[in-house]
Amino acid sequence: MTIKYLSTKGGVSPVDFDEAVLQGFALDGGLFVPDTIPTITKKQLEEWSTLNFTELAFKILSLYIKSDLVSPDHLESIVQKSFASFQSQEKVEIVQLAGFDKTYIVELFHGPTLSFKDMAMGFLLNIMDYFLEKRKNKINIILATTGDTGPAAAWAAAGKNNINCWPLFPKGMITREQELQMTTINVDNVFPVGVSNCPDGGDDLDLVLAEIFLDNDLREKLNLSSVNSINWCRVMVQSIHYIYSYLKVAKSLDEKIVFSVPSGAFGNLFGGYLARSMGLPVYSFICANNVNNTLHKAFSTGVFQKKDLIETKSSAIDIVVPYNFWRYIYFMIKKDGIKLNSLFENFSNYGKIKFDDDIYQKIKHGFLSCSISDIDTIQTIKEVFSKSNYLLDPHTAVAVKSIDYLRGNLDEDSKILCLATAHPAKFPDIIKESLGSDVLPQQAKHKSLDDSYLKNEKCDMCHLKELKTHLIESIEKI
Ligand SMILES: *Cc1c(COP(=O)(O)O)cnc(C)c1O
Numbered sequence: 001m002t003i004k005y006l007s008t009k010g011g012v013s014p015v016d017f018d019e020a021v022l023q024g025f026a027l028d029g030g031l032f033v034p035d036t037i038p039t040i041t042k043k044q045l046e047e048w049s050t051l052n053f054t055e056l057a058f059k060i061l062s063l064y065i066k067s068d069l070v071s072p073d074h075l076e077s078i079v080q081k082s083f084a085s086f087q088s089q090e091k092v093e094i095v096q097l098a099g100f101d102k103t104y105i106v107e108l109f110h111g112p113t114l115s116f117k118d119m120a121m122g123f124l125l126n127i128m129d130y131f132l133e134k135r136k137n138k139i140n141i142i143l144a145t146t147g148d149t150g151p152a153a154a155w156a157a158a159g160k161n162n163i164n165c166w167p168l169f170p171k172g173m174i175t176r177e178q179e180l181q182m183t184t185i186n187v188d189n190v191f192p193v194g195v196s197n198c199p200d201g202g203d204d205l206d207l208v209l210a211e212i213f214l215d216n217d218l219r220e221k222l223n224l225s226s227v228n229s230i231n232w233c234r235v236m237v238q239s240i241h242y243i244y245s246y247l248k249v250a251k252s253l254d255e256k257i258v259f260s261v262p263s264g265a266f267g268n269l270f271g272g273y274l275a276r277s278m279g280l281p282v283y284s285f286i287c288a289n290n291v292n293n294t295l296h297k298a299f300s301t302g303v304f305q306k307k308d309l310i311e312t313k314s315s316a317i318d319i320v321v322p323y324n325f326w327r328y329i330y331f332m333i334k335k336d337g338i339k340l341n342s343l344f345e346n347f348s349n350y351g352k353i354k355f356d357d358d359i360y361q362k363i364k365h366g367f368l369s370c371s372i373s374d375i376d377t378i379q380t381i382k383e384v385f386s387k388s389n390y391l392l393d394p395h396t397a398v399a400v401k402s403i404d405y406l407r408g409n410l411d412e413d414s415k416i417l418c419l420a421t422a423h424p425a426k427f428p429d430i431i432k433e434s435l436g437s438d439v440l441p442q443q444a445k446h447k448s449l450d451d452s453y454l455k456n457e458k459c460d461m462c463h464l465k466e467l468k469t470h471l472i473e474s475i476e477k478i
Pocket residue numbers: 115116117147148149229262263264265266267268269316317395421422
């Protein structure tokens with residue numbers, strides 16, 4: 001049976017996978033969700049435990065992408081191509097943390113831009129290009145970044161015939177290394193834009209994008225699409241690393257496996273929720289926030305409330321409105337688009353919603369959460385480095401520290417898998433600060449970043465207020 005895609009807001013007729021992927025945002029401003037979630041049996045999981053990453057990815061994606069849309073041969077070659085530039089043969093490496101009980105680091109940063117955003121971005125851009133080629137169409141992608149999405153999208157889009165890409169970043173609020181990954185790419189279909197005066201960082205950019213995407217005439221005229229994790233394909237592909245790492249670490253499907261995930265927009269964790277909905281018996285997820293803790297508050301109090309952004313050391317998760325949470329809420333309220341709309345309205349009007357108790361119970365089922373300060377983040381990087389000789393990036397440190405606080409809520413024999421979402425080399429200043437040294441250890445270096453310092457930069461600059469006009473002009477010129 002073919003899966004159709006609906007909007008969380010219920011305002012569009014069901015579409016096929018290719019439409020959902022190419023549109024990004026649904027035309028009613030909602031997020032695309034599948035009408036059914038395919039299931040994986042225990043027997044299948046057991047059989048799949050010996051597969052390598054790309055073989056497993058192919059099996060899982062075949063459940064969503066049927067052969068009448070993409071033939072198995074094509075799908076397989078798109079999967080291969082999407083992970084070919086990863087620097088690890090395994091694609092995802094799993095390290096048991098010495099000196100910490102039953103704790104594993106799942107390294108999701110071996111892609112070309114050294115963050116977990118590479119896990120899904122390559123596949124998304126490749127499949128978009130494949131559909132566009134078939135349709136003889138072209139699209140323009142605009143996307144906002146808190147630091148890692150922009151580079152991943154720029155690299156995945158580079159050189160694609162049917163795609164132009166505008167990664168937007170809040171100037172001064174991402175690391176120089178992240179900026180250079182975009183500005184030194186030097187291909188003629190990628191146009192990075194540094195945006196100044198963004199008090200709420202990436203969230204400010206998201207608001208401008210939301211406004212542009214809600215204007216359906218403009219969107220059509222400019223052939224726009226989005227590859228932020230509002231795009232269904234991203235969260236779908238992000239379910240694979242949960243299944244893969246689970247099967248690598250668990251001795252049997254009865255083990256208690258916990259995932260601790262540094263969370264911003266809830267795209268990574270939605271992938272985890274999806275994996276569990278497909279049948280992966282995950283014992284619990286830990287939603288690890290920094291002090292921008294909208295999600296932690298929602299899980300621990302049932303109140304979903306927007307607060308002002310606080311800049312932290314784990315800047316990729318400095319997010320105050322985790323938009324993928326809406327997708328999760330949708331499933332928690334029995335896919336009721338009308339109800340979602342009214343919750344969304346209330347949130348827009350009052351900046352806050354309180355869930356009814358029955359909904360709140362469902363929301364927090366199988367989720368623990370935590371909010372970690374910068375002091376804890378820094379301390380954790382230092383402690384783990386001296387104890388285990390393993391260097392965490394600040395986001396992964398947030399996930400690792402959360403385990404400390406939540407250990408009492410977990411079963412003693414749980415195995416805990418921390419998702420490592422970035423390579424520490426993307427955050428050299430924070431590593432120096434944490435280790436109290438001006439000399440970076442070898443683990444905090446990466447050749448691709450060293451090389452980027454030597455390349456020419458190409459980047460447009462604009463003020464947040466002028467962003468919309470700037471984008472329109474720039475896209476029309478192409
Ligand atoms: C994007 C990102 C996250 C957060 O992922 P979400 O899907 O937004 O929750 C965490 N860590 C790093 C390094 C990231 O780039």
